[in-house]
Amino acid sequence: MSLIRPFAGLRPAPGRAADVLAPPYDVLNTEEARVRAAGRPWSFLHISKPEIDLPPGTDQYSPEVYAKGKENFAHQITEGVLVRDPQPCYYLYRLVMGAHTQTGIVAAASVPDYDSNRIRKHEFTRPDKEDDRVRQIDALNAQTGPVFLTYKHNAGIDALVARVANGAPEVDVTAEDGVRHALWVLREPADIEMITRTFEAMDNLYIADGHHRSAAASRVAATRKVANPEHTGNEAYNYFLAVIFPDDQMQILDYNRVVKDLNGHSVEELVTEIAEAFTVEPEKAAVKPSRAGEFGMYLDGRWYRLHIDPEFIPDEDPVKRLDVSLLQDNLLGPILAIGDQRHDKRIDFVGGIRGLQELERRVDSGEMACAFSIFPTSMADLMRVADAGEVMPPKSTWFEPKLADGLVSHMLD
Numbered sequence: 247m248s249l250i251r252p253f254a255g256l257r258p259a260p261g262r263a264a265d266v267l268a269p270p271y272d273v274l275n276t277e278e279a280r281v282r283a284a285g286r287p288w289s290f291l292h293i294s295k296p297e298i299d300l301p302p303g304t305d306q307y308s309p310e311v312y313a314k315g316k317e318n319f320a321h322q323i324t325e326g327v328l329v330r331d332p333q334p335c336y337y338l339y340r341l342v343m344g345a346h347t348q349t350g351i352v353a354a355a356s357v358p359d360y361d362s363n364r365i366r367k368h369e370f371t372r373p374d375k376e377d378d379r380v381r382q383i384d385a386l387n388a389q390t391g392p393v394f395l396t397y398k399h400n401a402g403i404d405a406l407v408a409r410v411a412n413g414a415p416e417v418d419v420t421a422e423d424g425v426r427h428a429l430w431v432l433r434e435p436a437d438i439e440m441i442t443r444t445f446e447a448m449d450n451l452y453i454a455d456g457h458h459r460s461a462a463a464s465r466v467a468a469t470r471k472v473a474n475p476e477h478t479g480n481e482a483y484n485y486f487l488a489v490i491f492p493d494d495q496m497q498i499l500d501y502n503r504v505v506k507d508l509n510g511h512s513v514e515e516l517v518t519e520i521a522e523a524f525t526v527e528p529e530k531a532a533v534k535p536s537r538a539g540e541f542g543m544y545l546d547g548r549w550y551r552l553h554i555d556p557e558f559i560p561d562e563d564p565v566k567r568l569d570v571s572l573l574q575d576n577l578l579g580p581i582l583a584i585g586d587q588r589h590d591k592r593i594d595f596v597g598g599i600r601g602l603q604e605l606e607r608r609v610d611s612g613e614m615a616c617a618f619s620i621f622p623t624s625m626a627d628l629m630r631v632a633d634a635g636e637v638m639p640p641k642s643t644w645f646e647p648k649l650a651d652g653l654v655s656h657m658l659d
Contacts, residue, residue: 247479249364250353250445250490252334252438255654256388257429259329263417266290266327266652267427271391273648276306282422288327290652292318293390307378312385319386330657335431336441337654338410339489342426343647348495349407351441352429352654354485355395355451357467360460365395366450366632368642369457370588379462389463389487389656392649393456396625399492402444406437417653425647429654451490452632455645460486466658487656489649493629498622499598500535501644502605503573504614506592509583513546516581516616523576524552532602535621538569542619544605552577564630569620570642577618588640595641598622 258266265286271294274282279295292299296315297306304311322328337352359365383389410430417429432438445451453460463486470483508516520526524541529549533542539559541552558576560566566575578584584593594614596604605617623643631638 247356247358247484248442248446249359249448249451250351250355250488251442251485252336252432253354253482253485253656254331254334255337255352256323256328256330256657257654258417258652259326260416262288262327263427263429263653264419266322267419267421267650268294268652269421269423270648270651271295288322290390290650293322293386294651307374307381312381315382316385319388319390328655331431333433334438335433336438337432338407338415338430339649339653340411340415340426340428340430341647341649342428343424343497346497346647348491348497348647349411350489350491350495351403351407352392352487352489353441353445354482354656355393355488355490357464357484357486358479359451360464360486363635364450365460366452366629367457367460368453368628368632368636368638370637371457371461375458376461376465379458380465383462383466383658387658389459389658391456391459391487391651392654393460393463393486393488394454394645394649395451395456395488395490396454396493396496397445397448397451397490398629399494400444400448403441404492406440410437421650427650427653445490450633452493452629454491454496454628454643456488463487470658482656482658485656487654493625496625497646498625498628499644499646500620500622501570501598501641502596502602502617502619503578503641504594504596504605504608504617505578505582505584506613507615509581511581516545517550519581520552520577523558524554527551527553532606533619534602535569535619538621538624539572540621541569541573542602544602544609544617544619545615547610564627564634565636565638568623568627568631568638568642570623570639573618573620574639582616597644599644599646 265288268290279291280298283289283291297311340349415428420426467483533549533551543550608614
């Protein structure tokens with residue numbers, strides 16, 4: 247088996263991409279999805295969030311929801327809204343958000359290489375979220391949510407991508423959020439062979455986003471392997487849908503924190519305690535950290551700039567050196583008594599795409615007592631953690647722009 251391979255993708259018919267493309271299933275809640283899909287009968291949200299077509303209050307994990315998704319998926323196929331390419335292809339997928347552009351390869355990635363950690367992870371998964379994706383894949387007999395992978399950039403792939411993307415894309419749609427999604431189809435056998443061969447020579451791929459989708463694909467493959475007495479390893483279920491971007495084009499935004507209370511401290515007491523591990527400088531404007539080891543704190547209507555003292559930065563541990571870990575281990579944990587960030591109800595997380603004004607709003611409203619802005623985790627840090635076989639703290643990375651659902655799906659026949 248190869249690390250990646252081409253596949254015959256299921257995708258919107260010519261002229262239908264704008265009708266179909268939708269945000270990823272996990273960035274909208276049910277009500278947001280219902281509003282977004284209103285008046286759009288072919289939106290992929292009817293497949294990825296099918297509870298929007300059932301009575302309000304329906305449990306999104308009920309059997310009826312997966313059955314409705316299957317029905318809606320089949321309907322889009324029979325009506326010719328989604329059509330399948332006649333032969334295995336690779337696809338180029340370009341995302342443009344403002345001045346930022348990144349172009350990746352849509353491919354089927356090897357489940358055995360995921361299982362052996364050649365496709366490397368950096369997050370824990372939750373069983374309930376895995377179960378949801380397993381049931382969705384089984385209901386549709388397809389993978390419709392791509393896993394966001396990255397690789398160490400390669401000059402040969404860069405040159406091929408530049409050449410192909412110099413031509414007109416087959417899909418070119420700007421979504422409601424202003425992000426442009428463009429798709430080229432790679433049908434030339436020489437291009438396909440070059441991509442497969444070049445990736446096969448790579449040591450590793452890395453999951454940027456989509457740990458639950460890849461884990462679910464692994465579980466589906468294991469189940470189907472056992473149930474198939476003629477299993478060869480070449481079946482579609484041995485691969486999962488992925489979009490693979492070079493590491494030097496990835497954009498990680500800050501993933502900030504807000505905390506409900508000061509753990510019994512006054513403002514003055516809190517600042518004094520923080521000063522034991524950080525230099526604390528009052529600021530007149532919002533603080534967006536400009537380098538690792540620097541943090542912003544919004545407290546009582548005022549911003550502070552925090553610099554962690556070098557003596558508190560571990561020398562080697564790739565997880566403990568992350569800014570999200572330094573903040574947790576030297577402030578949120580010992581001073582504000584935030585324990586397990588995954589489950590502690592006193593802390594919440596704000597993606598950098600919302601801006602620092604969202605931190606101010608949450609504190610000024612009285613909902614939260616303080617907020618912290620964090621310098622973004624780097625791709626190099628992510629790879630170091632994954633290479634060490636370690637796991638990042640919760641909410642360490644926020645990737646933008648997001649991949650759309652519905653652009654290309656991987657059938658498991």
